Amino acid sequence: MMNRIKFSLLAILALMQLRTEVLAQDPAQLEVLQLNLKETLEYALENNVDAKNARLEVMISQTTIKEETAAGLPQINGSVGLTYNPMVPVMFVPNEPPFGDPSNPSDVIPLRFGVSYSANAGVNMTQMIFDGSFFIGLRAAKTYKQLTEYDKVKVENDLIENVKKAYFGVLVNQERIKLAEANLARIDSLLEETKAMNEAGFVEKVEVSRIQVQRNNTFSQLKQSITAYDISKQLLKIQLGLPRNFEIEITETLAELNPEDDLVAIQTMEGERRVEMDQLETNLELTNLDLKNNNAQYMPTLDFSGNFTRSGAGDSFSSTYDPINWFSSSMLGLTLNIPIFDGLSKSARIQRNRLQIQQLENQRFYLDQNIKLEIYQARENLANDLEVLAVQRESMELAQEVYDISKIKYNEGVGSNLEVVEADAALIESEINYLGALYDGLISKVDLEKALGILKVGLEE
Structure with missing residues (x-):
């Protein structure tokens, strides 16, 4: 009441x-x-x-x-990238024979490994197995x-x-x-x-x-x-x-x-x-x-992963996309994670x-x-x-x-x-x-x- x-x-x-x-x-x-x-x-x-x-x-x-x-379904992702190097990284090597330069008074020689432009495009896939x-x-x-x-x-x-x-x-x-x-x-x-x-x-x-x-x-x-x-x-x-x-x-x-x-x-x-x-x-x-x-x-968990990538490079922007400068790579793998x-x-x-x-x-x-x-x-x-x-x-x-x-x-x-x-x-x-x-x-x-x-x-x- x-x-x-x-x-x-x-x-x-x-x-x-x-x-x-x-x-x-x-x-x-x-x-x-x-x-x-x-x-x-x-x-x-x-x-x-x-x-x-x-x-x-x-x-x-x-x-x-x-x-x-x-x-539980496949996870698929694509990626596209372009890199420009205003100054290509330098690698130093000893100034010694047989690659040494007697005219160079320095004990090292700078070598540029790389190009100004590089690009890549790829697909990555992962699949849970267990x-x-x-x-x-x-x-x-x-x-x-x-x-x-x-x-x-x-x-x-x-x-x-x-x-x-x-x-x-x-x-x-x-x-x-x-x-x-x-x-x-x-x-x-x-x-x-x-x-x-x-x-x-x-x-x-x-x-x-x-x-x-x-x-x-x-x-x-x-x-x-x-x-x-x-x-x-x-x-x-x-x-x-x-x-x-x-x-x-x-x-x-x-x-x-x-x-x-x-x-x-x-x-x-x-x-x-x-x-x-x-x-x-x-x-x-x-x-x-x-x-x-x-x-x-x-x-434990078990996962499968796969990757396919096409990469290219060039010293100029136009040459970067020249087919002769592009190469393919791929990867297949299994990952087992074990809790400890x-x-x-x-x-x-x-x-x-x-x-x-x-x-x-x-x-x-x-x-x-x-x-x-x-x-x-x-x-x-x-x-x-x-x-x-x-x-x-x-x-x-x-x-x-x-x-x-x-x-x-x-x-x-x-x-x-x-x-x-x-x-x-x-x-x-x-x-x-x-x-x-x-x-x-x-x-x-x-x-x-x-x-x-x-x-x-x-x-x-």
Whole structure:
């Protein structure tokens, strides 16, 4: 109950400013979107920002799989280069026979080895032959994609929960407005009758004042219900991701939803596997794969490499590209990398993985127990709400009966005006209490659907 109160207060505080801005818009510029509950949920799943981002995350994970797969395919790169030497490097050799120069007094002779221009073009290819981490990484990428799909389901479940609660809030406030308008019409009729009787001298002025006070209170309740209805609609629009130039019109009523029948029916429903458990199991699988990957780091890796290059040179730029100055070279090789010692970093990572696995196993046990407790609490809350709803419905029927009798007695002159006013106040209070109990029951129904993992039931049809 405290959570519901906090949620309502936060929603009202957050939406008061938004409501003021929306009401300031020209109604003619607002497009009306007519929705029932099923259509509202479908629209939210398609347009809510969190739902959109969850779908994008699944698509991102698909690119991760492609990236991991690419690591096992040939890696081919081309290169083209041109080098200009403004001053060709000099190599010194001894000035001695048989290559010495007697005319040169120096004991060394400078020789220029090289040309001013050189160019090359080549293709290099590497291919992984064996790497224990590759297949583990590929499997981890696929597992990560599965996790993003579970995350998407979790986001959608949370969205459905919030949208349903907001939707029921709109419907209940809509019913409150109807009741307040009916109550106001009823008390206005009584007020007119009492004024006429006062003018005829049959009742005192105080009886007119008493009904006027009741009429003012009822009018205030109507205005409060209208305000709550507007705020609940804005909250629903936020959950839907609806543009501000759209207005919502609910096309069904509480009576058409048969909420009381639904509240009773869900008590016998069986639960399904919760997506939270799937998320945890997938995280556990990812950690196990990380452990296998770290163990695989101790294994050697084998790679194949090949290279083909054409090189040319010349003392001038034009002669550099003369075909007679170009020559080919190629290389084929295997590289075996053998891990020997890494300072025990792999050992530390393996130890960390094992501890993380223990944490996730503990969380799995806790989650399983917590889900069972959630189901139990949700069933008990709903059962209690159904009992309260039955009592409030009976109280409302009795209050209506008392009011009818009081009104008849007053019209026949055997009852007092005070009795009618008190009966009307009791009827209004019972109607408000009934709608409050019905709303609590609907919220408990959503909580039980979430606990049972059946929030999406009916959307797949």
